[in-house]
Amino acid sequence: MMADQKKPNGIPNSIIDLLVNDLFKKNGINTEEVKDQITDDKKQAIRDLVEDLSKQVDTFLNSNNTKKNSSTDK
Template sequence: MSKQQNKPGAIPNKLVDLFVSDILQKNGISKQAIKGKITAEKKQAIMELVEDLSKQVDAFVNKNTASK
């Protein structure tokens, strides 16, 4: 397991998968339609974006928890 999955308050990967799937479905995009069309660079950029957002959320949650 990754460090984020073990840390309390971290966003589980399943939750992220659910949100992404929901957004794609709402926009009429299926996994089959995009499979093979995403370049390695785009995949890496998406992974980095998700990691950065996760860090920001963790920092926000920790800040609010510390201030209480």
């Protein structure tokens, strides 16, 4: 994940990285060790899940922006 990317109306990836790393640290998970244990199928499933969730978030944010814009236009 690139730390300097930011989606419009979204959360900067650097914040996501920080939160995920903090969560892993609190639960005693070493990311380097885990990377070697995940199969390629699981990695692809995780990528697909993240992509699907990102699309859902974008849809949600766009629908909220549309609702806000239509309510302010009145």
